[in-house]
Amino acid sequence: xxxxxINAELVLPTHFSFKRIQIYEKYPKGQPRGRWKHLKQILQAxxxxxxxxxxxxxxxxxxxxxxxxxxxxxxxxxxEAPYHDPRTNLRYANTxxxxxxxxxxxxxxxxxxxxxxxAVTLK
Amino acid sequence: MPFxxxxxxxxxxxxxxxxxxxxxxxxxxxxxxxxxxxxDPRVIFRNIVQRPRHKTTGETVSIxxxxxxxxxxxxxxxxxxxxxxxxxxxxxxxxxMEYILDFGFDRLGANGSEIDHPVLITECILNxxxxxxxxxxxxxxxxxxxxxxxxxxxxxxxxxxQQHGICDKDGLAICPGxxxxxxxxFIDGEPVYKGCSRTNIGGYHVTDYLKQLLSLKxxxxxxxxxxxxxxxxxxxxxxxxxxYASEARLFQKGTKEAEEKTRCWQxxxxxxxxxxxxxEEEIARKAAIKERQGQRLREMAEAKKSSRINEFENQLRxxxxxxxxxxxxxxxxxxxxxxxxxxxxRQEIESALAKVTQSLRKVKGEPKGEQAEVEEKTDEKYPLVxxxxxxxxxxxxxxxxxxxxxxxxSDGRQRAKQKRVEEDLERERKNQLDEKKRxxxxxxxLGEMRTKYKELCEKVEQRKRLKTxxxxxxxxxxxxxxxxxxxxxxxxxxxxxxxTTAAFDRGKGEDNFxxxxxxxxxxxLMSKDNDEDDEGPDEDETELSxxxxxxxxxxxxxxxxxxxxxxxxxxDTPRSRPLTKEDFQILLGVERFRCPEILFxxxxxxxxxxxxxxxxxxxxxxxxxxxxxxxxxxTNSILMTGGSCLYPGLSExxxxxxxxxxxxxxxIKVVRALDPVxxxxxxxxxxxxxxxxxxxxxxxxxxxxxxxxxxxxxxxxYTL
Numbered sequence: 001x002x003x004x005x006i007n008a009e010l011v012l013p014t015h016f017s018f019k020r021i022q023i024y025e026k027y028p029k030g031q032p033r034g035r036w037k038h039l040k041q042i043l044q045a046x047x048x049x050x051x052x053x054x055x056x057x058x059x060x061x062x063x064x065x066x067x068x069x070x071x072x073x074x075x076x077x078x079x080e081a082p083y084h085d086p087r088t089n090l091r092y093a094n095t096x097x098x099x100x101x102x103x104x105x106x107x108x109x110x111x112x113x114x115x116x117x118x119a120v121t122l123k
Numbered sequence: 124m125p126f127x128x129x130x131x132x133x134x135x136x137x138x139x140x141x142x143x144x145x146x147x148x149x150x151x152x153x154x155x156x157x158x159x160x161x162x163d164p165r166v167i168f169r170n171i172v173q174r175p176r177h178k179t180t181g182e183t184v185s186i187x188x189x190x191x192x193x194x195x196x197x198x199x200x201x202x203x204x205x206x207x208x209x210x211x212x213x214x215x216x217x218x219x220m221e222y223i224l225d226f227g228f229d230r231l232g233a234n235g236s237e238i239d240h241p242v243l244i245t246e247c248i249l250n251x252x253x254x255x256x257x258x259x260x261x262x263x264x265x266x267x268x269x270x271x272x273x274x275x276x277x278x279x280x281x282x283x284x285q286q287h288g289i290c291d292k293d294g295l296a297i298c299p300g301x302x303x304x305x306x307x308x309f310i311d312g313e314p315v316y317k318g319c320s321r322t323n324i325g326g327y328h329v330t331d332y333l334k335q336l337l338s339l340k341x342x343x344x345x346x347x348x349x350x351x352x353x354x355x356x357x358x359x360x361x362x363x364x365x366x367y368a369s370e371a372r373l374f375q376k377g378t379k380e381a382e383e384k385t386r387c388w389q390x391x392x393x394x395x396x397x398x399x400x401x402x403e404e405e406i407a408r409k410a411a412i413k414e415r416q417g418q419r420l421r422e423m424a425e426a427k428k429s430s431r432i433n434e435f436e437n438q439l440r441x442x443x444x445x446x447x448x449x450x451x452x453x454x455x456x457x458x459x460x461x462x463x464x465x466x467x468x469r470q471e472i473e474s475a476l477a478k479v480t481q482s483l484r485k486v487k488g489e490p491k492g493e494q495a496e497v498e499e500k501t502d503e504k505y506p507l508v509x510x511x512x513x514x515x516x517x518x519x520x521x522x523x524x525x526x527x528x529x530x531x532x533s534d535g536r537q538r539a540k541q542k543r544v545e546e547d548l549e550r551e552r553k554n555q556l557d558e559k560k561r562x563x564x565x566x567x568x569l570g571e572m573r574t575k576y577k578e579l580c581e582k583v584e585q586r587k588r589l590k591t592x593x594x595x596x597x598x599x600x601x602x603x604x605x606x607x608x609x610x611x612x613x614x615x616x617x618x619x620x621x622x623t624t625a626a627f628d629r630g631k632g633e634d635n636f637x638x639x640x641x642x643x644x645x646x647x648l649m650s651k652d653n654d655e656d657d658e659g660p661d662e663d664e665t666e667l668s669x670x671x672x673x674x675x676x677x678x679x680x681x682x683x684x685x686x687x688x689x690x691x692x693x694x695d696t697p698r699s700r701p702l703t704k705e706d707f708q709i710l711l712g713v714e715r716f717r718c719p720e721i722l723f724x725x726x727x728x729x730x731x732x733x734x735x736x737x738x739x740x741x742x743x744x745x746x747x748x749x750x751x752x753x754x755x756x757x758t759n760s761i762l763m764t765g766g767s768c769l770y771p772g773l774s775e776x777x778x779x780x781x782x783x784x785x786x787x788x789x790x791i792k793v794v795r796a797l798d799p800v801x802x803x804x805x806x807x808x809x810x811x812x813x814x815x816x817x818x819x820x821x822x823x824x825x826x827x828x829x830x831x832x833x834x835x836x837x838x839x840x841y842t843l
Contacts (some may be wrong), residue, residue: 007824008328012185012327015422017223021265023225027218027230034218044750058213058249063322063741068642071724076339078713079375081369093375108339115335 074110077098089113128168138230138436141269144241144811147227148276151209151300152191152766154188155804156227159243161813166230166803171205187226189351197780198776211323212247212303213254217261224266237267243811245276248305250317252835258825259834263823270820272811274839277307278314279806280764282841284796285312286809293753294760295739296776299722299767301326304735306742308757312842316745322732325723326767329361330663332728333718356711357718360386360701364716365779374713385712386822400601418633428486435483443474460773481778572674579667584662621645720769723780736780755789764796764803809839 024063027033031035048057074093081091085101088109092098098119104112113119139158148155150170157164165749168188175198176183184198189205208219236301242262246255255273262268284290294311298305302325308318334353338345364370374381561568625645721727723734733741739761743754758781763774774793781791796802806840810816818840826834 012187012222012226013229013450016229016233018228018235018238018267019265020237020267023221026265032176036216036218037253038460039213039215039782040211042215042253047249054317055317056249061249061319061321063320063738064723065280065731066726066733066737068724068734068737071720073367073371073717073727077375078717079371091305109124109340111335111339115332115728122596 075116089118129165129168130230132230133165133232136234137238141239142241143596144236144272144465144816145231145805146808147242147244147809148807149214149245149424150803151278152369153209153800154223154227155801156231157804157808159808159816163801163810164808167224170209170223170232171207172219173200173205174203175200185222187222196525209302212300214246214258215254220258221265223262225787228266234421234606236593239267239269241270241811241817242268242273243272243274243807243816243820245279245807246273246309247303248275248277248321249316252831255819255837256831256834257820259826263826270817270822272816272820272839273309273837273842275314276803276807277305277764278309278805278841279810280799280802280807281307281309281314281762281794282312283802283806283809284794288799289794289797290762292761293756294744294762295757297735297768298763298765299766301767302328304493304738304765304767305720306735306738308746311752314841315746320733320736320738320742322725322730323729324722324728324732326357328728328730329718329767330357331720332721333361333714335356336714336718344709345706347390348610356388358769360711360715362716363719363722363770363776364735365772365775367716367720370380370716381712383537384715385710386715388709388711390465390707394826405696409493411508417422430662431486435479435486439476439483440481442472442479444638446472446476468718471622476791494630502567510752517751533779534619547818556737576670579663579670582663583667613739638747674836678690685772719773723776734780739781739782741776758785759790759792761791761793762796763793764799768795768799 014024043059046058048059050055055058071089072081073079075090076097076099077093079093081093083093083098084091085098088101088104090109090112092099092101101109110119144159146157146159149162152170153167154170155164155167157166157504171187171189173186175186177230178197178199186198206219208216208223212217214220228637244258244262246258251275258273259271262271277296280298281290281294281296285292285294292309294309296307296309296314298307300325304322304325306320307314307316309315321740330350330353333356334348334350337348337353372386402452447470448470461767540730625642723736725732725734739758741756748754761781763777774795778791778793781793784790798805810819821837
């Protein structure tokens with residue numbers, strides 16, 4: 001390896017003395033690495049419904065949807081936006097911004113909507 | 124403040140006895156590891172792993188934490204992005220966790236055959252037992268740790284601050300972290316998990332939002348907005364406004380305050396080398412060279428002309444001589460005589476003579492009576508035209524037809540020429556009138572021109588808009604185009620009609636459009652391409668260009684409006700003029716307080732949960748204690764901890780938010796932890812150092828004997 005020492009410190013060595021089982025033994029090279037369960041699957045496997053519902057668990061303590069009136073801001077400038085464009089579904093603050101909204105290429109429109117999680121994704 | 128990671132290898136591992144616990148704060152952003160009882164963690168690094176391939180050897184290596192990017196150039200990082208062991212605040216990828224622990228222990232100086240110290244590691248609140256058990260297994264099996272304890276980082280932070288007197292034993296801990304935000308009530312020093320509340324928004328989402336906004340606003344410089352850079356920007360410039368609406372209004376009006384609050388980031392930019400206007404001597408020299416070249420060309424042309432004249436004259440003389448000789452010779456001997464010269468008969472010689480004289484005259488540059496000559500030619504060329512048909516032989520008839528055709532075409536050409544001349548004259552006259560009008564009354568003229576320009580602009584724009592609107596809606600499929608009530612013009616309506624008739628099922632169940640010939644005719648009518656090139660540059664546009672050029676000539680302040688190109692104006696028009704310094708400046712105005720606002724309004728990024736201030740209310744509601752006094756005690760000591768609470772203005776905002784939901788006059792005190800980032804580790808270290816710590820840990824034996832159920836119920840006791 002180049003620049004000897006610097007790189008050696010950068011890269012994780014493969015063998016550690018304090019480990020009982022080394023990484024290359026646990027995850028042999030070439031074999032597909034274990035499929036790890038994502039959070040959703042972990043939570044499903046937990047079977048929280050079998051336990052009393054007033055006991056707190058990971059799913060219980062999530063916050064409910066907000067009760068406060070939602071803050072509507074313009075997607076592009078960030079000012080307060082009382083208006084809504086029916087064609088592109090973006091919010092805008094005034095006529096100048098509206099001109100900009102109508103002149104955006106479709107890709108940008110989708111990205112702005114995706115910021116708000118309002119983009120229509122075709123599966 | 125830029126994040127600093129400490130990854131120097133520690134050398135004093137062996138100085139610690141095997142009862143000293145190792146304290147690990149396993150956070151989604153950073154991994155902190157150190158010894159119990161100390162004030163600061165020894166090793167801190169970002170909790171990510173990259174597995175790039177080495178460019179020359181090709182092997183895959185692992186690199187933990189974030190490193191200097193210059194060192195990474197030896198590796199091909201394209202396939203591997205930085206990966207984290209976390210999915211929201213829960214560890215799920217234990218292979219990556221193993222790499223991280225390896226690195227952490229290694230930098231702490233671990234040697235020997237196993238990690239011989241008890242380990243206190245932090246986890247998220249109410250960690251699912253699967254994650255917990257896998258973590259315990261990892262520590263026990265692979266590292267040989269004798270005993271392990273799990274604790275919640277926010278609780279440690281609260282207890283640490285409580286010990287230092289910042290907050291009371293009853294209170295609320297608000298903990299905005301990297302991926303999630305928690306609110307935990309504490310009663311009698313212990314966290315009450317029943318009243319906990321978690322929203323899945325954190326520093327990660329804020330940075331991501333800022334990154335997206337900047338990329339969309341400055342698409343040219345998208346490559347500059349890397350995750351690390353944006354995070355730096357966020358830490359340096361973002362703040363929380365006390366009232367979002369009023370701040371936004373400040374910026375919208377463009378007040379001076381707003382200007383001051385706008386920060387500007389200048390990207391490195393090299394101005395293109397300006398060409399100096401050529402000096403006087405340069406200009407004179409260039410002009411002289413051009414003169415000389417012109418002179419030379421003219422001389423050459425002259426020489427050629429004179430040589431040609433000579434040639435023609437020689438020819439002329441020769442032919443005349445020949446003619447003279449011919450007269451002397453008798454009839455019968457003409458053919459014999461002429462055999463040598465290459466001409467067959469006398470007429471030929473005469474015609475050749477005529478041609479040569481003509482070209483001579485042309486070369487000499489004498490103006491010839493062209494019209495007269497053409498007319499002569501016509502009469503000469505078409506002798507047969509005027510003779511009626513029945514007197515001619517078939518050959519001559521054919522000849523006549525050809526001559527008629529030629530005559531009509533040349534007539535037509537002449538007529539066109541006439542018309543052009545007339546038009547030219549007309550235009551000249553109009554220009555002169557215009558000039559006169561202008562000279563008489565410049566102001567009025569200018570005003571008229573300007574209004575005319577505006578009207579024409581409007582008309583052209585409207586037509587363009589109709590055209591592109593119609594075409595866009597037709598191009599995107601008929602899904603919403605017509606139904607939205609768009610005013611389509613006649614052509615577009617026709618096209619829609621054709622499309623619907625064609626799409627109508629002919630009843631056979633098979634699509635055989637295209638089998639018959641007329642279908643292709645229909646297709647041609649429908650096709651969009653035909654739509655577009657039937658309108659050439661129409662008169663309005665030509666008029667517009669004429670008027671704008673006129674205005675440009677006479678009015679120094681007139682600036683022609685740039686043609687709005689189809690939907691690319693924002694990106695393209697700046698490129699038409701040379702890039703200036705301003706193009707390379709990134710302005711952070713509204714974004715500065717818009718991005719952290721999502722902590723209070725997760726709806727802005729589409730996450731439908733309560734924001735920070737509302738979460739405190741939710742948490743207190745969940746406690747469902749009817750004790751007013753307790754509630755007051757809770758709000759009296761609200762602690763902010765966690766990496767994302769470093770925004771200026773956060774405490775005021777939370778105070779205002781909680782005041783809205785509490786009855787008037789109740790005491791509210793919001794304090795920030797001594798060091799929001801490191802306090803969790805410090806609190807944990809304090810606990811690990813305490814005498815009662817060995818009671819809190821569980822060992823490998825315990826884990827195997829008591830099983831998973833017990834592990835689920837295992838909770839750390841936070842009161843010493």
